[in-house]
Amino acid sequence: xxxxxxxxxxxxxxxxxxxxxxxxxxxxxxxxxxxxxxxxxxxxxxxxxxxxxxxxxxxxxxxxxxxxxxxxxxxxxxxxxxxxxxxxxxxxxxxxxxxxxxxxxxxxxxxxxxxxxxxxxxxxxxxxxxxxxxxxxxxxxxxxxxxxxxxxxxxxxxxxxxxxxxxxxxxxxxxxxxxxxxxxxxxxxxxxxxxxxxxxxxxxxxxxxxxxxxxxxxxxxxxxxxxx
Numbered sequence: 393x394x395x396x397x398x399x400x401x402x403x404x405x406x407x408x409x410x411x412x413x414x415x416x417x418x419x420x421x422x423x424x425x426x427x428x429x430x431x432x433x434x435x436x437x438x439x440x441x442x443x444x445x446x447x448x449x450x451x452x453x454x455x456x457x458x459x460x461x462x463x464x465x466x467x468x469x470x471x472x473x474x475x476x477x478x479x480x481x482x483x484x485x486x487x488x489x490x491x492x493x494x495x496x497x498x499x500x501x502x503x504x505x506x507x508x509x510x511x512x513x514x515x516x517x518x519x520x521x522x523x524x525x526x527x528x529x530x531x532x533x534x535x536x537x538x539x540x541x542x543x544x545x546x547x548x549x550x551x552x553x554x555x556x557x558x559x560x561x562x563x564x565x566x567x568x569x570x571x572x573x574x575x576x577x578x579x580x581x582x583x584x585x586x587x588x589x590x591x592x593x594x595x596x597x598x599x600x601x602x603x604x605x606x607x608x609x610x611x612x613x614x615x616x617x618x619x620x
Contacts, residue, residue, distance in 0.1 A: 393440035393509060393571075396466075397458070398428040400449050402534045408443075411498055416568030416612075417505075421611075425459075430532040432464050440509050441464050444488075454486055461487030467508035467544035499578055506558075506575040528618035530599065532560050539599075546598050551576060555591050559605065559615035568612040607618045 395417045395521060399405040402423070409419040423430040425448045432439070442460060446453025467489040472479070472506070482489050489508045490545055492501055510511045523534035537553050539546045539619045546554065554576045559567060573588060596602045604617050 394438065395505070396420050396421065396422060396428060396431055396439045397443045397446065398422045398425070398442065399445045399471075400447065401445075407430055413573065414570060415502055416571040425453070425456035426450055427454060428573055429463075432460060441505050442466055442468045443505070444468055444470050445469060447481075455490055457483060457486060458486045460561070469501075469504060469508060478510065493575060500572045501564055503578060506571070525557075527560060527563060527615070530560075530601070530604070530618065532557055541599055541601070548595070548598065552598070553592055555588075556595055556615075557611060563617045564614045565610045566612055566614045570612075572612060 393416065395412060397405055397409060397412070399408070399421065399601075405421050405423075409421060412419050420431060422431055428442070428444070430566075431440075440604050444453060444457060444460070448456060453470070453472070457470065457558060461467070468487065469490045469492060469494050470483045470488045471494065472483075473494045479593055480491045490504050492504060522602050525532040525534070531540045533539070537547055539556065541555065558575055560570065569588060577587070579615065592605055592607075596605060601618060603616060604618060606614050608614060
C-alpha cells in the first residue's frame, strides 16, 4: 500500500517511514501542506492512506484536511498532540477518517491504518453489500462472522476468520506477512510468523480449497478468486 506521510519534522518522518516500510508500506514524505496537496493532484499515483500531522509550517492542518477531502476520497488519519474532544470532533467533521493522539503506540497506529484502508476497500469492492463478501462459492458475512462454501457453513476460529476476511477485502492483492501479523494478531513479533503459516494451512483444509490462499514466496499471501 502507498501511504502519504505529511510531517514537517524530518527526524520523526524518517523514523516512522522506516517502521512503516518494514510493515509493507511504500511511504511518500510531504514536509508541508502544499507538498501534500501537490502529491494528491488528480491523475497522480493513488495513495491508500494519508497520515496527516496537524502541526505544519505553512498551513493549518485542519485546513489541509479539508482541502484533501475536496479533491480525493483517500482515507485521512490525523496525528496530533491535541487530545481534547472538541479538536477530534472538528477534525472528523472536516472529513478525517480517524484521529490519533501523540504519543501513540505504533501497533495502534498500524491497526488504525489497516482499519481505514479495509473500510475503504469494502466500500469500493463491487458485489459487497451489507457486510457480505462473495467470492465464487465462498460467502463471508462480516457482521455475523460466518463463512460458508456452497451454502455449507464452515466453522472457523476467531483468528482464522480475521485472516480470511482481511485477505478477502482485496482479492488478488499480495498482503505482506508483516502486515497480516500486525492486523490480525496486533503485534510485530516475528515469532508470530509460524502461527500465521499454521492458520493459512488450517483455512485451506477447512474450506477444502487449497488454491484459495496463494503463498507468494518471500513476501506473503494473497487470496485467489475462485470460479463460481
